[in-house]
Amino acid sequence: MLKISELAERSGLSAHTLRFYEKNGLIRPSKRSEAGYRLYDAADLRKAEFIRTARSIGFSLDDIAVLLSIRLDKESHTCEEVTVITQRKLDDVSKRIAELRSMQKTLTILLDSCCGGLETATHCSIMEALEDDAPGIEDTDAETHSKAGS
Amino acid sequence: MLKISELAERSGLSAHTLRFYEKNGLIRPSKRSEAGYRLYDAADLRKAEFIRTARSIGFSLDDIAVLLSIRLDKESHTCEEVTVITQRKLDDVSKRIAELRSMQKTLTILLDSCCGGLETATHCSIMEALEDDAPGIEDTDAETHSKAGS
DNA sequence: GTTGACCTTAGACTTGGCTCTAAGGTTTAT
DNA sequence: ATAAACCTTAGAGCCAAGTCTAAGGTCAAC
Numbered sequence: 001m002l003k004i005s006e007l008a009e010r011s012g013l014s015a016h017t018l019r020f021y022e023k024n025g026l027i028r029p030s031k032r033s034e035a036g037y038r039l040y041d042a043a044d045l046r047k048a049e050f051i052r053t054a055r056s057i058g059f060s061l062d063d064i065a066v067l068l069s070i071r072l073d074k075e076s077h078t079c080e081e082v083t084v085i086t087q088r089k090l091d092d093v094s095k096r097i098a099e100l101r102s103m104q105k106t107l108t109i110l111l112d113s114c115c116g117g118l119e120t121a122t123h124c125s126i127m128e129a130l131e132d133d134a135p136g137i138e139d140t141d142a143e144t145h146s147k148a149g150s
Numbered sequence: 151m152l153k154i155s156e157l158a159e160r161s162g163l164s165a166h167t168l169r170f171y172e173k174n175g176l177i178r179p180s181k182r183s184e185a186g187y188r189l190y191d192a193a194d195l196r197k198a199e200f201i202r203t204a205r206s207i208g209f210s211l212d213d214i215a216v217l218l219s220i221r222l223d224k225e226s227h228t229c230e231e232v233t234v235i236t237q238r239k240l241d242d243v244s245k246r247i248a249e250l251r252s253m254q255k256t257l258t259i260l261l262d263s264c265c266g267g268l269e270t271a272t273h274c275s276i277m278e279a280l281e282d283d284a285p286g287i288e289d290t291d292a293e294t295h296s297k298a299g300s
Numbered sequence: 301g302t303t304g305a306c307c308t309t310a311g312a313c314t315t316g317g318c319t320c321t322a323a324g325g326t327t328t329a330t
Numbered sequence: 331a332t333a334a335a336c337c338t339t340a341g342a343g344c345c346a347a348g349t350c351t352a353a354g355g356t357c358a359a360c
Contacts, residue, residue, distance in 0.1 A: 081271065
């Protein structure tokens with residue numbers, strides 16, 4: 001059996017984080033020592049690794065809680081349930097990427113427009129662009145997801 | 151002169167947000183009425199719009215505070231200062247996009263691998279992938295920004 | 301028999317950007 | 331004269347996912 005810091009080292013999560021996950025219902029030690037120390041077995045380690053993998057893919061702790069409950073009794077759940085969670089996450093990620101790409105595009109245009117030199121900023125095209133609502137860019141679209149908008 | 155809710159309406163920021171920005175040193179009304187009401191003039195409106203535009207491009211409030219101080223006295227600042235902030239923001243955004251794209255790729259692979267049907271999750275390939283450290287994917291790289299790292 | 305490295309708990313703090321509340325004062329319209 | 335619709339302030343709450351602290355208990359080594 002592993003003590004918390006041993007599980008931490010093996011799982012790549014910190015002891016603090018493991019306790020935090022426990023408080024949030026994700027992982028509980030399968031045993032306690034007489035003194036009350038958390039003791040984890042091999043299955044707990046696999047679970048911790050599962051959580052870490054899922055986190056690294058971007059799943060929220062809430063998603064992971066659901067995935068863990070499915071994992072606990074796969075017979076009672078379907079592939080559909082799993083794909084629904086995954087698809088929802090993919091949609092989130094894709095949406096966020098689109099937002100960031102719009103920002104990226106705007107920032108790139110701004111940088112391209114400015115000399116970036118040691119001139120005074122009096123006529124800085126970036127500053128000027130920020131004064132306009134659409135900063136010199138026809139297609140800012142940053143949080144304006146008004147594709148159909150005039 | 152505009153009262154706060156009038157500025158809010160014209161600038162697209164809420165009155166709450168304007169007060170919050172004031173507390174954070176971004177925008178202060180150029181006057182107060184006898185009763186202590188905030189009163190904003192046309193320059194304040196332009197400033198509020200500047201802030202809103204900068205926010206929509208993704209600049210943090212800290213960045214915007216710096217941009218505003220440059221805006222206040224452009225003669226004493228250079229294009230370089232402005233591009234440094236913009237470039238740093240672009241780098242942030244690009245890095246975040248790369249992280250999200252890695253997640254997106256992984257999620258897409260997971261979804262492609264799973265039937266998504268009403269079968270029990272017993273052999274769900276997504277669940278199986280999450281059990282592995284690298285979920286069936288050679289190139290997770292999600293928070294591993296170790297391009298040069300061994 | 302004491303040092304030092306662990307472990308326990310409850311709970312506060314962090315980040316960033318709001319968002320809201322409470323408790324009161326002002327203005328405007330009727 | 332009074333109600334509705336504003337305005338003020340300080341400060342709390344929210345989100346997610348940790349991160350850290352304080353105050354104490356335990357365990358192995360020397």
